[in-house]
Amino acid sequence: MPDLINEFAMRGDLAHLALFLWATSATALTWFALRELAAASRRFDDFVRELARFNERFQNRSGGL
Known part of the structure; x- marks a missing residue:
């Protein structure tokens, strides 16, 4: 990676x-x-x-309220 950064720096492509x-x-x-x-x-x-x-399970037990 440092070589790549140096290459960019040498070319002025920072x-x-x-x-x-x-x-x-x-x-x-x-x-x-x-x-x-x-x-x-x-x-x-x-x-x-x-x-x-949950609602379906307890709606049937409470008589459809």
């Missing part, structure tokens, strides 16, 4: 290196956020499904 690093970190952060959002969505779906099962 702006390109900075842009590449920014794009890479932004992509990684977006991927992480989307992964966490998908997991939260699955957990919420599981919660709603269990709540519906």
